[in-house]
Amino acid sequence: MTELSLPFKFRYLPVKKFLDMYQKSLEEPEEFWAEEARKLDWFRTWDKVLEWKPPFARWFLGGRLNASHICVDRHVKTWRRSKVAIYWEGESGDSRALSYSTLYREVNRYASVLRNCGVGDGDKVALYLPMIPELLIFMLACARIGAIHTVIFSGFSAQALADRVNDIQAKLLITADGGFRRGKVVPLKNIADEAVTKCPSVEKVIVVKRTNSPVTVKTPKESWLDDLLKDAALFVEPELVESNHPLYILYTSGTTGKPKGIVHSTGGYLVHNCSAYKWVFNLREESIYWCTADIGWVTGHSQIVYAPLAHGAATVIYEGAPDYPTIERWWDIIEKYGVTVFYTSPTAIRMFMGYGEEMVKKHDLSSLELLGSVGEPINPEAWLWFYRNVGGERCPIVDTWWQTETGGIMISPCPGIECLPLKRGSATLPLPGVEVDVVGEDGKPAPMEQRGFLVIKRPWPGMLLGIHGDPERYRETYWSHFPGVYYAGDYAVKDKDGYFWVLGRADEVLKVAGHRIGTAELEDAVVSHPQIVEAAVVGKADPVKGESIVVFARLKEGIESSPDLKKGLAAHIRKEVGPIAVPDEVYFVTKLPKTRSGKVMRRVLKAVANNTSIGDLTTLEDASSVEEIIKAYQELKEGEVKKK
Numbered sequence: 001m002t003e004l005s006l007p008f009k010f011r012y013l014p015v016k017k018f019l020d021m022y023q024k025s026l027e028e029p030e031e032f033w034a035e036e037a038r039k040l041d042w043f044r045t046w047d048k049v050l051e052w053k054p055p056f057a058r059w060f061l062g063g064r065l066n067a068s069h070i071c072v073d074r075h076v077k078t079w080r081r082s083k084v085a086i087y088w089e090g091e092s093g094d095s096r097a098l099s100y101s102t103l104y105r106e107v108n109r110y111a112s113v114l115r116n117c118g119v120g121d122g123d124k125v126a127l128y129l130p131m132i133p134e135l136l137i138f139m140l141a142c143a144r145i146g147a148i149h150t151v152i153f154s155g156f157s158a159q160a161l162a163d164r165v166n167d168i169q170a171k172l173l174i175t176a177d178g179g180f181r182r183g184k185v186v187p188l189k190n191i192a193d194e195a196v197t198k199c200p201s202v203e204k205v206i207v208v209k210r211t212n213s214p215v216t217v218k219t220p221k222e223s224w225l226d227d228l229l230k231d232a233a234l235f236v237e238p239e240l241v242e243s244n245h246p247l248y249i250l251y252t253s254g255t256t257g258k259p260k261g262i263v264h265s266t267g268g269y270l271v272h273n274c275s276a277y278k279w280v281f282n283l284r285e286e287s288i289y290w291c292t293a294d295i296g297w298v299t300g301h302s303q304i305v306y307a308p309l310a311h312g313a314a315t316v317i318y319e320g321a322p323d324y325p326t327i328e329r330w331w332d333i334i335e336k337y338g339v340t341v342f343y344t345s346p347t348a349i350r351m352f353m354g355y356g357e358e359m360v361k362k363h364d365l366s367s368l369e370l371l372g373s374v375g376e377p378i379n380p381e382a383w384l385w386f387y388r389n390v391g392g393e394r395c396p397i398v399d400t401w402w403q404t405e406t407g408g409i410m411i412s413p414c415p416g417i418e419c420l421p422l423k424r425g426s427a428t429l430p431l432p433g434v435e436v437d438v439v440g441e442d443g444k445p446a447p448m449e450q451r452g453f454l455v456i457k458r459p460w461p462g463m464l465l466g467i468h469g470d471p472e473r474y475r476e477t478y479w480s481h482f483p484g485v486y487y488a489g490d491y492a493v494k495d496k497d498g499y500f501w502v503l504g505r506a507d508e509v510l511k512v513a514g515h516r517i518g519t520a521e522l523e524d525a526v527v528s529h530p531q532i533v534e535a536a537v538v539g540k541a542d543p544v545k546g547e548s549i550v551v552f553a554r555l556k557e558g559i560e561s562s563p564d565l566k567k568g569l570a571a572h573i574r575k576e577v578g579p580i581a582v583p584d585e586v587y588f589v590t591k592l593p594k595t596r597s598g599k600v601m602r603r604v605l606k607a608v609a610n611n612t613s614i615g616d617l618t619t620l621e622d623a624s625s626v627e628e629i630i631k632a633y634q635e636l637k638e639g640e641v642k643k644k
Contacts, residue, residue, distance in 0.1 A: 243267025
């Protein structure tokens, strides 16, 4: 855990401005957040900054505002009305540019469509759409009339869609005729049709044209968006909602049981995200910002829609897969639009590492000024590759830690205040107004450099209002582990400088011969091997040890699998972690099974290793990855049988 040597311009020491600001935020938290809140447009100022009835927090009580007004209306009253809000890039190369004035017009028209469909303040709307501008517009249109949206990832199956629609009792479902993925059409309308048969609350379905697929739209329950827009008004008065009026509900998977519907407010959520966005990304008016996440996840909500548009930023949105139609697609987009801030995931970075740096160097990425990482801890090797090959050794990296539940970034370097000295693999320090710590099993602060559980010690504006329809689950999941503090569910370490190193999920732990070993720690050890670019570690039931360790690893381009390489990897892991971590089985593959949002599907790997049912693969990016893993596993087992 050593500090990375960077050019002097990124090493402002001491970071007095940041530390002073952080200290003030903890000493006078309500005054601090009230000052941040005043940077937004409020139609009515709040009566009380915070009502804290553990574990429920309500921020800016009595204040009235509208998220659509903050993201769109206030910009069209300035020179930004002609500024591009959204650069949209389709998978097949088609593109659109929407100015703030165009976005304003469309949000109003879509809000009118919603009103004409009988949707009003407090009603629930489900959005099952691909990564197209209509998705953002409908989100803002819902906010405009006080409706609560839930965005359901377009890779989910009919059953997963129905489960979420039924949980919130959505009145309206908005989908598309289809979506493009790797040159193929995903039949979203057909999937939605199957789901709606199980959703009695849905009164109407709106269908957006994207692929021109031959789908059936049955009236009066179903309508094409284009037909409804013909009768739409050009202006809809924004609903002035109370600060704690839910803005959206977003589902996140639990380790057990059904997905949790995370409820986020309007006022506190916007205050937190607008502040964090400025502190972390330090955007200027001329910046071109690209977050590669899917809007179906919280990163897309906060870092593609609400925070960037509230700031009047120009944001890039890409519809397709990162390596389609070629592995150079992302670098083409950065070059085409002159992207200055690039925010992506460690999984994507490691994927590109496997293809080498030459394909990156073929492109002019000189417009880049800042890089960002989100979604999981970034291992030091990926950090350095990203810094050298994408950022050209001139761009600082903001390694951000946050969750669906936190609503916005919690731990990160802050170039918008002062750029902290960076350490490869560390998210550095918490943002102003955020107090976090690492505690042991007893709930007491863990010793320096010792692994413990990451907790948040005081309420923050972006925090979830709760779990939809289940306050007890909210209390049990996040507040019962350690009294009085929020349990993040991640392992972490705090070093001598107070920097935080997030190590991965505390529930992703293998129990090997009585020892608990985190999968993230093992995967970091595997990818630190010079010939391996990406890995996933799972446990296999073992009658003696409880669980044995199984490694699935992807080799760098040009490296071939061999028995000696497997032995060398085992020795490397022994050296990095210890004898208890030596894997029983190692499989070299050319691809790992991932969701369309880039998450490795470890449950698939675990199912293969344990010879159990693989289950639902509807969110899988590439089915051939599973076939390859099964084949590799079978070949190894057949070889063992022949030896016997």
